[in-house]
Amino acid sequence: MKLIGSSTSPYVRKVRIVMAEKKLDYRFAEESPWADDSQVSASNPLGKVPCLVMEGGEAVFDSRVIVEYLDTLSPVGKLIPSTGRERAEVKTWEALADGVIDAGVLARMEVTWQHRKESERSQAWIDRQFGKIRSGLSAMSQGLGEKPYCSGIHLSLSDIAVGCALGWLAFRFPEIEWRDDYPNLARLHDKLALRPSFVDTQPPAA
Incomplete structure (x- = not known):
């Protein structure tokens, strides 16, 4: 998995912390959505970070959606109750x-x-x-x-x-x-x- 985002974004940080607590492997791609040459919109049509790109190329975006998905990937350190x-x-x-x-x-x-x-x-x-x-x-x-x-x-x-x-x-x-x-x-x-x-x-x- 590849996480696109800025290291100064608190939304991106939330996702990175969840991935660390869940012990998930990923590659972090530093990208500012405000830069003139930003390529974020190539993965997220809204041009916002964080954006999680899966192995097949499909993207998941919005930090709340991403962390909910990540919590299902591993039983380690369950962070969101199921129901x-x-x-x-x-x-x-x-x-x-x-x-x-x-x-x-x-x-x-x-x-x-x-x-x-x-x-x-x-x-x-x-x-x-x-x-x-x-x-x-x-x-x-x-x-x-x-x-x-x-x-x-x-x-x-x-x-x-x-x-x-x-x-x-x-x-x-x-x-x-x-x-x-x-x-x-x-x-x-x-x-x-x-x-x-x-x-x-x-x-x-x-």
């Missing part, structure tokens, strides 16, 4: 974490996208996205409480998704002081950061 309320809980945690990232990406693009003039940038839009980030962090903290992991006592996709969201915020928005505001999230992040799967996928220095 029922437990499964819905883990997928909701993933949606919450991805939603925080989505808001952050929209805010960042409003500021940094080179094809938008300064006069076209909307501070109201940026503020709205930051409001979503704050609400998401509050919900994460409340849901985690004093539990060792988001969905109980074992590592699951919930924790991987949240860890990627927190790590990306620290990487792209260091001014958001979530560590001070939510010490339980800081403890979870620090614990996850020690796992080889997180260490090996740490985004490069900006």
Whole structure:
């Protein structure tokens, strides 16, 4: 399998961590969808990463779809419950974490996208996205409480998704002081950061 993606993308990092935790072999192809010469659209018509290319050439895209597929490939380290309320809980945690990232990406693009003039940038839009980030962090903290992991006592996709969201915020928005505001999230992040799967996928220095 070949995974196409950027090492700075939190969605790509989520997939890479799942592959590491599941002990799956793959080749990582570094590719930025924003580069002028990007070839991502050759595999994903939406031009987005991550994109998983199978041995037969067919592609699977969207990080949530990819990680769900990957979890079925090996019984090692089951990350998503098969059915029922437990499964819905883990997928909701993933949606919450991805939603925080989505808001952050929209805010960042409003500021940094080179094809938008300064006069076209909307501070109201940026503020709205930051409001979503704050609400998401509050919900994460409340849901985690004093539990060792988001969905109980074992590592699951919930924790991987949240860890990627927190790590990306620290990487792209260091001014958001979530560590001070939510010490339980800081403890979870620090614990996850020690796992080889997180260490090996740490985004490069900006």
